[in-house]
Amino acid sequence: MTNHTTEWSCAETSTLWTLYLNNSMSVCVLRYFLETVEDQQIREIIAKAYDVASTNESELKAVFWKGKHPLPIAFSENDINLKAPRLFSDEFQLSYILQMAKIGMATYSASLSAVFIKDIRTLFTTFLERTIEILDITTDLLLERGIYIKKPYTVIPDRAYLVEDKKYFSGLNPLVNKRTLNTIEVTHLSMNIETNQIGMLLCTAFSQTAVSSDVREFMVKAKQLAHSHIKAFVDLLLKDDIQAPMAADYSVTASHIPPFSDKLMMFHNSLMIAAGIGNYATAFSASQRTDLAIKYEKLSSESALLAKSGADIMVNNRWMEKPPSTADRKQLSQERE
Structure with a gap:
């Protein structure tokens, strides 16, 4: 058995x-x-x-x-x-x-x-x-x-096509015209615009309600980064005359009274950044144009640096819980000496 x-x-x-x-x-x-x-x-x-x-x-x-x-x-x-x-x-x-x-x-x-x-x-x-x-x-x-953020619509192909040339993957060579975005790439660009829009509004709210000046400054930086990433994705779509998905009339009030602790807001932001990096990794692997892959790699690095600065704030304020760890065999051995 x-x-x-x-x-x-x-x-x-x-x-x-x-x-x-x-x-x-x-x-x-x-x-x-x-x-x-x-x-x-x-x-x-x-x-x-x-x-x-x-x-x-x-x-x-x-x-x-x-x-x-x-x-x-x-x-x-x-x-x-x-x-x-x-x-x-x-x-x-x-x-x-x-x-x-x-x-x-x-x-x-x-x-x-x-x-x-x-x-x-x-x-x-x-x-x-x-x-x-x-x-x-x-x-x-x-x-x-009528406030669901829909992905862009595209023309339905008349039949199935094969990739005929390696230029299909080109995106960095200035001497080669870039092909238009395919539907897989448009989907990921659109999804990342949406998630950054939600993240940017969250950071706006957190920046005006956080108690700690360090947390407020961090949230402003996070908001600015989300805005720059949205612009990067929108520009890629507009170059192919594709309308970028736009958020509905979402709003944050002018309240300065915090509904959440700074600890919770920092954790929430770290969760959103981690999810965003995961989304970028998925988009990287699915995008077949080299310029898109490199763009996602660059934006992921920027997000990782932001996450590190946020983690430092959490550690300094004793807000970060340590995940369960494996045994330190070297330390255990030294304790026996």
């Missing part, structure tokens, strides 16, 4: 730890959204997303207790101010949930593929199914309201 161990490997340990932090943060953000949202239909979706994040957090907590693993510190009521005035428009909150659902789907899928323990695989599958439902109902309402 096969012995299916229930001892966690590094995959179970790392994915459970990461997902607990992410859901703990989401509970705080969505709880605040529930206090400020005005539109009833949007409120229902926020409430659904909040219930999902809360349930996920509780189920993850039970797994940690059952496995006798220490629970991450994560976030609590100390990281949220429910009395803070409205900071985001209802439409932004709805689009935010869509973007976070996309990040959640990518994270849960990757986590599911990494683990082997049956109960944890079942749990992650449930998380993924719940997130897909949130994505579906959010997309439906955004479409109904």
Whole structure:
């Protein structure tokens, strides 16, 4: 009879730890959204997303207790101010949930593929199914309201074509005309415009409500970087006379009262940067023009440098939790001497 161990490997340990932090943060953000949202239909979706994040957090907590693993510190009521005035428009909150659902789907899928323990695989599958439902109902309402950011439309080809020349991949040689973007490349450029638009508005809100001057300055830099990346992607589309996707009338109020702790805002920003770098890596591998690949590599480097400066702020303020680590065998050996 096969012995299916229930001892966690590094995959179970790392994915459970990461997902607990992410859901703990989401509970705080969505709880605040529930206090400020005005539109009833949007409120229902926020409430659904909040219930999902809360349930996920509780189920993850039970797994940690059952496995006798220490629970991450994560976030609590100390990281949220429910009395803070409205900071985001209802439409932004709805689009935010869509973007976070996309990040959640990518994270849960990757986590599911990494683990082997049956109960944890079942749990992650449930998380993924719940997130897909949130994505579906959010997309439906955004479409109904006419504020869903659609990808550009392209001409339908009359037949299938083969790549006839290696010039198809050229993008750097000034003596060779660049081919027009293909639909795969347009899709990734559009998606990265969308995610940066959400990130830029988040940084705008965080920059005007953060308590620490270091955090405020960091959020301004993050906002400026997101703006420059949006411009880079839009320019690439416009060169081929392709209309770039534009955000709806999302807005941030003029409030300076922070609904979230600086710790939570910095963690949230680091999560968005990590997701953005992941999106760039996917776009890099899917883009067949060399200039696009190099562009994604450059923008990824800029994002990584920003992430490093953010991590330094978090470490200096004792806001960054250390992921579970492997044993330091050298240190253990020295302790025996």
